[in-house]
Amino acid sequence: MPSPVFVEIRAGALDSLGGILADRRLSAGGRIAVAISGGSGALLRERLEPALPRADWYRVADGTLDGAVRLADEMRRGHYDALVALGGGKIIDAAKYAAARVGLPVVAVATNLAHDGLCSPVSILDNDAGRGSYGVPSPIGIIVDLDVIAKAPKRFVASGIGDAISNISACADWELSHAVTGEPVDGLAVAMARSAGENMLRHPGTLDDPDLLTTLTEALVLSGIAMNIAGSTRPSSGACHEISHALVELHPKRPGQHGEQVGLGAAFACHLRGERELSGLIVERLRFHGLPVTADQLGFTDAEFTEAVHYAPNTRPGRFTILEHLDLSATDIRDAYADYVQALNS
Incomplete structure (x- = not known):
């Protein structure tokens, strides 16, 4: 290994x-x-x-x-x-x-x-x-x-949490691709990456908690090993990362923290897959650590976020996620995002 x-x-x-x-x-x-x-x-x-x-x-x-x-x-x-x-x-x-x-x-x-x-x-x-x-x-x-x-800025620690949690969505995308396209899935890589994400999703500690910092470090190391096992970023990069890459490519002068973007991307991707309870749990944990859960909290308008989601599949040609599976129009994405925001406030 x-x-x-x-x-x-x-x-x-x-x-x-x-x-x-x-x-x-x-x-x-x-x-x-x-x-x-x-x-x-x-x-x-x-x-x-x-x-x-x-x-x-x-x-x-x-x-x-x-x-x-x-x-x-x-x-x-x-x-x-x-x-x-x-x-x-x-x-x-x-x-x-x-x-x-x-x-x-x-x-x-x-x-x-x-x-x-x-x-x-x-x-x-x-x-x-x-x-x-x-x-x-x-x-x-x-x-x-x-x-x-x-002693590092708390925003950086929170960003790492968002990146680790996004593994849960990335693994779901990989398994979706296996079911639809027959893409092989490495079970050990999935187990390690998803465990890393679940550990951060369930950890009750704050950003000042030494145990949370230890758990986060272990989660990020597990994510890296999972990618080594898979031979690609597949276990830690799905629609969540496609959305983040699209935001960076379309708006290079407004780069946010990577983990902030993929955290929101993961919550929205779970919403698109119909995993509303999981999406809600991710949103709850992101909010707990002060991470953005909507486009405006990232510094983007709803229209800019919709455009980025629509463009996202272009950032990773050949990668199959919920975005490629649904093949949503810009109007469909706008409506889905509005539904996601409404679910946050319900």
């Missing part, structure tokens, strides 16, 4: 980074490259640099394809045992892509839990055409320091 060699989720894990790398025989001599952001990563460098005296540090400006290629080119000058990606999702995605180009294993050290790219075999990077999805090896190790995560 393709999965990380090690996963460390605990308070104070970051202080043991050097020891973890040595214990796992990744870099006993400390010859590592560290990719950091200009924000949280730069601040943590001051804390970690004394413990990693032989490491070379690389600043990654953004989550673009060009930035990832530059990082790879810069690392070719050194001889490293591994690349440590220290930061949020954009830095980790850029590092995964760069490491794939130079043949290095990646250890992902997350400073927030905004989405499931932490452990996935995919890098989402901005390019000249908008935003692309690139297949890469998944990280060989995951380190999450709960003390660091507790």
Whole structure:
């Protein structure tokens, strides 16, 4: 089963980074490259640099394809045992892509839990055409320091919850495709991805609860492993993600948090499948964590959201979800969304 060699989720894990790398025989001599952001990563460098005296540090400006290629080119000058990606999702995605180009294993050290790219075999990077999805090896190790995560903006934590919960809808779409088109389904991948989503849907904790942060981290790791098993993003990406991608493509200057968009997408997709009780449960949990449940709460008009849902199947050609199955007109989507909003207020 393709999965990380090690996963460390605990308070104070970051202080043991050097020891973890040595214990796992990744870099006993400390010859590592560290990719950091200009924000949280730069601040943590001051804390970690004394413990990693032989490491070379690389600043990654953004989550673009060009930035990832530059990082790879810069690392070719050194001889490293591994690349440590220290930061949020954009830095980790850029590092995964760069490491794939130079043949290095990646250890992902997350400073927030905004989405499931932490452990996935995919890098989402901005390019000249908008935003692309690139297949890469998944990280060989995951380190999450709960003390660091507790200091991250609460919006990022909530976004990760939305992304994890959306697995429930993505798995339902995959099973729908199996029933209608005969697409093969990997039962283990579904079990892991759906369990991750259900764990977050049922968890009673708030964003300040250390147990919720642990459960969320585990859920995001499980989602990544499920994608590795499936060989694609299928267990964690269905109509919910198509809607999110459409919003980004049609309105690139108004990008919201990925988890916020897919959370709303999941609730609406469940509504379209006739799973009204499940849609209501998802809405309830999203609201509990301050996540948007309507288009206007995301900063979009009803007409813009309707347009995005109508366009959504174009973002993943060949992927079959409830949107492709129903093949709704723009008018049908507008009416379905109005019904969804009415159900929220009933």
